[in-house]
Amino acid sequence: QVPLVESGGGRVQPGGSLRLSCAASGFTFSIYSMNWYRQAPGKEREWVATSITSGASNIADSLKGRFTISRDNAKTTVYLQMNSLKPEDTAVYLCNAVTSRGAYWGQGTQVTVSS
Numbered sequence: 001q002v003p004l005v006e007s008g009g010g011r012v013q014p015g016g017s018l019r020l021s022c023a024a025s026g027f028t029f030s031i032y033s034m035n036w037y038r039q040a041p042g043k044e045r046e047w048v049a050t051s052i053t054s055g056a057s058n059i060a061d062s063l064k065g066r067f068t069i070s071r072d073n074a075k076t077t078v079y080l081q082m083n084s085l086k087p088e089d090t091a092v093y094l095c096n097a098v099t100s101r102g103a104y105w106g107q108g109t110q111v112t113v114s115s
Contacts, residue, residue: 004106005107010111018111022078029097035049035050
């Protein structure tokens with residue numbers, strides 16, 4: 001059983017929107033913060049956003065105003081809503097959880113922003 005499975009990526013034109021989902025299993029989702037990262041070709045992995053168990057969230061400064069993160073504990077799913085997408089947002093987006101059993105990573109979902 002894969003603990004984290006991302007979905008929702010795809011190709012979108014500049015200015016478009018996508019909502020990514022990360023379905024979690026195998027651990028107590030509600031007690032852990034959930035993170036989104038991204039990695040563009042030839043670049044280091046970059047932190048995007050964190051959903052804290054309290055319901056609060058943090059977004060990378062460069063993405064504030066365009067990206068939001070949310071979670072549904074009943075569905076054990078964390079979401080990343082991405083609006084006003086730019087070509088530089090093109091990357092593989094990965095879900096991450098750091099639990100008492102260790103860190104989990106999803107396989108990633110590709111987001112391509114291109115006209």
